[in-house]
């Protein structure tokens with residue numbers, strides 16, 4: 001690099017690092033979902049995430065990358081940042097160790113040396129003629145604006161980098177925008193809404209005529225977690241024909257606190273009605289989003305006498321999606337008696353060990369290929385991309401359906417072929433069109449509560465299904481999750497997609513010994529990637545047994561590592 005540009009680059013990095021000194025005792029880690037901590041302490045880490053994102057864009061020849069400032073379902077005081085790669089997915093894991101080192105560089109000089117060394121190792125052409133582009137989005141948290149400024153300063157510390165603030169968005173909107181920008185298509189919020197509204201309308205146009213539902217079937221109450229998802233849904237709900245959406249915990253002034261006693265995480269973990277719901281809602285289909293609208297669960301208020309809910313979690317959403325896609329493929333490929341395989345497709349289902357065993361059994365009984373990855377959507381998404389159609393979900397409601405480009409182009413040519421054959425009223429043609437509409441509707445970059453919700457609604461209408469029909473797909477096995485505080489959670493090492501402990505080896509033997517005592521018993525432990533705890537998960541044929549299995553294994557963890 002020319003000497004003056006080199007000097008300029010060094011000066012900017014030293015400058016920005018001295019503006020955001022690392023507070024004593026702070027340690028940041030780019031965990032399961034980026035950096036996350038108390039929002040008031042996050043500015044240095046977010047500024048460095050800005051540097052990181054700009055470097056990532058330079059490395060990728062100026063492709064657009066993204067930063068979302070959010071702490072998802074965490075309490076309102078927390079905040080954080082995640083980086084989106086050019087395809088809209090999570091940042092390549094290969095860069096995570098550098099992300100950690102950069103966030104924890106103790107002083108400006110250390111930070112400069114780290115960046116220079118990393119640029120050299122990765123072949124990043126610092127200071128030469130290049131451009132880098134970073135899109136920024138943030139959720140509704142009060143620390144968002146201040147942290148956005150820290151991120152902007154970090155981005156601007158890389159010579160040639162250009163930041164665009166896309167405003168207050170859901171996490172999946174920002175991921176979608178990054179992906180769209182790199183595909184050379186419109187990346188604005190109105191383009192995102194238009195795609196959702198139009199593809200949802202297409203899906204409804206393809207609903208068989210005998211399936212149109214009654215008033216109750218069209219009514220949906222959405223718990224917006226007092227976050228950004230409710231705000232965005234309010235903006236578009238009038239344009240969603242065929243649905244009567246009521247938003248509660250919508251994020252409006254005075255309605256409540258972000259994620260407090262509401263939202264997808266609360267409903268899934270506590271299994272009780274969120275704030276703002278009452279016995280009057282008994283029987284109505286309800287959905288719950290998390291604070292940044294990348295998680296979705298459904299529920300129904302069970303009875304007027306208590307606050308319990310019937311939960312439809314990510315596993316059951318996944319099952320509904322898988323069933324629908326499989327049915328469309330069957331319609332296309334089994335034309336009457338002859339099996340002609342017009343559209344050979346590899347369909348893969350991706351889950352984690354937290355998926356309820358009953359859901360896995362249900363999917364396997366359908367003859368579907370089910371595979372497992374470690375916890376965290378970055379693993380699930382990557383695995384799903386190996387298929388023509390990959391469907392993935394975490395039990396907590398984060399997931400999507402990804403279609404390969406090759407499969408989409410096959411669908412396109414098949415739709416042309418079938419429409420020109422004068423039988424474009426055929427069941428096959430309609431199934432092809434449904435899959436095409438689905439690939440437009442469901443976010444291809446990352447799990448998206450808004451697009452997931454519309455996909456669920458379209459499928460329920462297509463099948464003419466009530467919430468009850470959906471619930472009855474299978475019965476969840478009773479389960480229990482516990483958290484155990486230990487001295488050093490990293491002393492637990494797992495294998496086989498986290499279902500087995502390899503270290504300490506005696507722990508797995510103890511888990512096995514406990515588990516054999518329970519019918520349908522299954523149990524695993526793993527260190528959390530977002531909290532300083534070890535998580536214990538147990539399943540068994542009754543709640544009492546699941547509780548007891550989890551408790552005994554938690555005691556072993558405490559005894560060995562506490």
Ligand SMILES: CC(=O)N[C@H]1[C@@H](OP(=O)(O)O)O[C@H](CO)[C@@H](O)[C@@H]1O
Nearest residue numbers: 032033376377394396528529530531
């Ligand atoms: C059991 C569980 O729900 N784990 C969550 C949680 O990860 P942990 O590594 O378990 O803390 O947060 C992740 C990020 O939101 C999410 O992807 C994951 O599913």
Ligand SMILES: [Mg+2]
Nearest residue numbers: 072290292294
């Ligand atoms: Mg979230």
